[in-house]
Amino acid sequence: MKHLTAQQxxxxxxxxxxxxxxxxxxxxxxxxxxxxxxxQEFVVQGEQISHALRHDPGEAYFAxxxxxxxxxxxxxxxxxxxxxAAGARGGWLGWVGSPRALATVGGTLAILAVAGIAFVQWRxxxxxxxxxxxxxxxxxxxxxxxxxxxxxxGSRAQSRATEREGAVSKDxxxxxxxxxxxxxxxxxxxxxxxxREVAExxxxxxxxxxxxTRARDVGVDDRAGAAAGRAEPTQxxxxxxxxxxxxQFRFAKPSAAPPVQNEAVPxxxxxxxxxxxxxxxxxxxxxxxxxxxxxxxxxxxAPMSATLDARSPLVATTVRVCGVVRxxxxxxxxxxxxxxxxxxxxTVSEADGAFCIDAPGGRSxxxxxxxxxxxxxxxxxDATSAEPIAxxxxxxxxxxxxxxxxGGAKRVSGxxxxxxxxPDPFEGEAAATRAEVARARQQAGLAARERSxxxxxxxATDWARVLARVxxxxxxxxxxxxxxxxRFRAWEAAPDARRARLAEETLTSFLVRAPLGAKRDQASRWxxxxxx
Amino acid sequence: MNQDAERISNAGPEDxxxxxxxxQGDQAAFGEIVRRYQRAIYRVAYALTRNASDADDLxxxxxxxxxxxxxxxxxxxxxxxxLARIVTNLAFSLFRGRKRRPETPLEPLLxxxxxxxxxxxxxxxVAQREHDAHLRECFDELTPEHQVILTLRVIEDQSYEQxxxxxxxxxxxxxxxxxxxxxxxxxxxxQRTGERR
Numbered sequence: 001m002k003h004l005t006a007q008q009x010x011x012x013x014x015x016x017x018x019x020x021x022x023x024x025x026x027x028x029x030x031x032x033x034x035x036x037x038x039x040q041e042f043v044v045q046g047e048q049i050s051h052a053l054r055h056d057p058g059e060a061y062f063a064x065x066x067x068x069x070x071x072x073x074x075x076x077x078x079x080x081x082x083x084x085a086a087g088a089r090g091g092w093l094g095w096v097g098s099p100r101a102l103a104t105v106g107g108t109l110a111i112l113a114v115a116g117i118a119f120v121q122w123r124x125x126x127x128x129x130x131x132x133x134x135x136x137x138x139x140x141x142x143x144x145x146x147x148x149x150x151x152x153x154g155s156r157a158q159s160r161a162t163e164r165e166g167a168v169s170k171d172x173x174x175x176x177x178x179x180x181x182x183x184x185x186x187x188x189x190x191x192x193x194x195x196r197e198v199a200e201x202x203x204x205x206x207x208x209x210x211x212x213t214r215a216r217d218v219g220v221d222d223r224a225g226a227a228a229g230r231a232e233p234t235q236x237x238x239x240x241x242x243x244x245x246x247x248q249f250r251f252a253k254p255s256a257a258p259p260v261q262n263e264a265v266p267x268x269x270x271x272x273x274x275x276x277x278x279x280x281x282x283x284x285x286x287x288x289x290x291x292x293x294x295x296x297x298x299x300x301x302a303p304m305s306a307t308l309d310a311r312s313p314l315v316a317t318t319v320r321v322c323g324v325v326r327x328x329x330x331x332x333x334x335x336x337x338x339x340x341x342x343x344x345x346x347t348v349s350e351a352d353g354a355f356c357i358d359a360p361g362g363r364s365x366x367x368x369x370x371x372x373x374x375x376x377x378x379x380x381x382d383a384t385s386a387e388p389i390a391x392x393x394x395x396x397x398x399x400x401x402x403x404x405x406x407g408g409a410k411r412v413s414g415x416x417x418x419x420x421x422x423p424d425p426f427e428g429e430a431a432a433t434r435a436e437v438a439r440a441r442q443q444a445g446l447a448a449r450e451r452s453x454x455x456x457x458x459x460a461t462d463w464a465r466v467l468a469r470v471x472x473x474x475x476x477x478x479x480x481x482x483x484x485x486x487r488f489r490a491w492e493a494a495p496d497a498r499r500a501r502l503a504e505e506t507l508t509s510f511l512v513r514a515p516l517g518a519k520r521d522q523a524s525r526w527x528x529x530x531x532x
Numbered sequence: 533m534n535q536d537a538e539r540i541s542n543a544g545p546e547d548x549x550x551x552x553x554x555x556q557g558d559q560a561a562f563g564e565i566v567r568r569y570q571r572a573i574y575r576v577a578y579a580l581t582r583n584a585s586d587a588d589d590l591x592x593x594x595x596x597x598x599x600x601x602x603x604x605x606x607x608x609x610x611x612x613x614x615l616a617r618i619v620t621n622l623a624f625s626l627f628r629g630r631k632r633r634p635e636t637p638l639e640p641l642l643x644x645x646x647x648x649x650x651x652x653x654x655x656x657x658v659a660q661r662e663h664d665a666h667l668r669e670c671f672d673e674l675t676p677e678h679q680v681i682l683t684l685r686v687i688e689d690q691s692y693e694q695x696x697x698x699x700x701x702x703x704x705x706x707x708x709x710x711x712x713x714x715x716x717x718x719x720x721x722x723q724r725t726g727e728r729r
């Protein structure tokens with residue numbers, strides 16, 4: 001007897017026997033107990049599996065099951081929709097949203113950041129730059145132009161800042177020193193005791209900013225000051241220079257020095273003060289990078305200035321101006337700093353007082369500064385190289401140190417007198433301004449008698465009002481000095497941080513503009529006293 | 533047990549109508565599909581995992597995958613084998629991920645008395661539980677293919693054609709695989725009870 005095959009047994013179990021086999025299988029099962037038992041065992045096995053592997057989580061589970069699924073479906077749809085949308089957009093739009101695109105963009109930005117940092121660090125190394133500048137000469141384009149512009153700005157600032165100092169010494173060996181040597185040079189420049197004190201005081205107040213930044217700051221700051229005080233074309237040129245170079249000059253605020261308020265000239269679009277304290281410091285520094293046309297050692301600044309000049313349309317037409325610096329007795333003045341205010345170029349007179357300097361075509365101003373002499377300013381209207389310039393420097397007056405409360409210095413020699421003997425600097429001002437002056441003087445006298453901080457504060461306010469009204473340079477200097485004096489006295493009477501800051505600001509505002517003289521010396525001493 | 537009867541008892545539109553609507557983004561239609569097949573899919577999931585938590589995860593994931601692939605479903609084809617294929621494939625993936633067979637769950641032991649322990653004889657209850665435990669262990673020892681074919685046939689009462697559709701294999705393969713699975717399970721059960729004896 002032939003038993004059922006496994007397939008027939010399974011088909012019998014599953015009700016899947018073909019019709020033609022069904023009768024034969026059933027007949028065999030009726031007769032074969034073995035096959036019948038086998039089928040029966042599988043039937044039991046099926047029932048046992050069904051029992052053992054079945055689990056009913058309950059109706060509550062299924063009542064919420066579809067809801068849970070649909071929540072996930074909605075979440076998946078929301079999450080997948082942007083991807084599908086991106087895919088539907090295709091092309092680069094789809095690629096932009098992909099992780100690969102983000103990785104690519106991130107990597108590119110990182111590379112750019114590293115390159116930028118390396119570039120900034122390279123630029124922040126002046127010595128290396130100077131070496132490179134010498135090596136490449138005019139072939140280096142942008143960095144030289146940038147540095148050249150900085151040098152020119154600094155030189156211009158220096159020339160103006162030192163115009164009223166009337167003191168300079170020649171030290172061409174340090175001409176190429178960019179920053180730290182300029183500090184030493186500054187000591188030479190500030191050969192008078194008062195100027196040296198100011199320079200040291202300012203150095204203490206502004207220790208940190210890089211030389212390049214300072215030079216740029218001074219350039220702008222001085223331009224603004226010059227524009228307010230006397231030279232409108234300078235301001236215009238400064239704007240042109242910024243536009244031409246695409247460089248926005250900024251003021252670097254020193255960390256240690258509080259902002260210096262220019263009470264006379266509020267400058268639109270910039271914070272008042274903050275750099276005045278740096279002016280002389282940077283002006284002195286910038287001298288180290290000024291052009292030395294006849295310096296024996298090649299300067300790092302000179303080729304850069306030349307590069308800028310060659311590139312800049314503003315100074316494209318230059319005229320070589322030569323002349324001799326002499327004193328009133330006709331003796332040559334060696335070592336005098338001769339500068340063109342508009343271009344910032346400067347040079348130093350030789351032993352015979354001779355000098356040559358490139359001046360921009362058209363109207364410009366030649367300034368000569370030397371120790372012991374007042375600054376001479378000569379307009380160069382349509383100057384040509386065929387016209388030698390005779391620069392005559394006037395000796396400055398010598399002074400004796402005044403008493404701290406003298407309110408001024410007494411000249412013992414010189415052409416001008418100060419204090420009680422001096423003419424009223426406000427004499428040429430308008431009547432309203434003179435009325436303000438009278439009020440301020442009255443208040444200052446009251447404050448001097450009372451020696452109260454409040455009275456000096458009021459006097460400072462009155463003098464500041466005068467300062468805002470005055471038109472002349474001399475009267476502005478006088479008003480600025482009076483403001484500084486009142487602020488200092490107020491601080492002296494009641495020292496506090498606010499009065500110290502105001503005194504420092506006003507003193508610096510005066511010092512950066514004031515000519516050499518007793519008042520300047522006095523202000524320097526006050527500034528020193530403040531710094532202590 | 534005729535699982536088709538359970539599915540047919542769900543009143544409402546035909547599967548093809550629901551699928552067509554779901555393919556157009558109608559979530560309500562897909563929700564109806566879920567409600568219609570949730571018990572069947574859960575049974576398969578549980579039979580393959582023997583764990584309520586895994587079964588829940590597997591069943592939900594199966595429907596979510598179905599939603600994602602509903603656009604590729606060919607209208608006119610039976611829906612249930614397609615859903616069962618999804619859940620069995622997920623179970624295979626789960627097995628491969630775990631590198632081991634599913635753990636013996638506690639749920640059948642805990643609720644055995646609730647479901648089947650209707651007898652008043654405690655000794656018989658204990659014997660039944662022991663037998664079920666042995667059966668699950670033997671079932672765990674089967675290959676996934678054998679587990680699935682037995683699940684589809686015994687638990688879900690699928691026909692050969694449905695199983696062939698679900699597993700994407702020929703009917704002959706279904707028949708031979710089912711035959712070997714039954715024989716293997718029987719051999720293992722005899723072996724286990726013989727050892728016990």
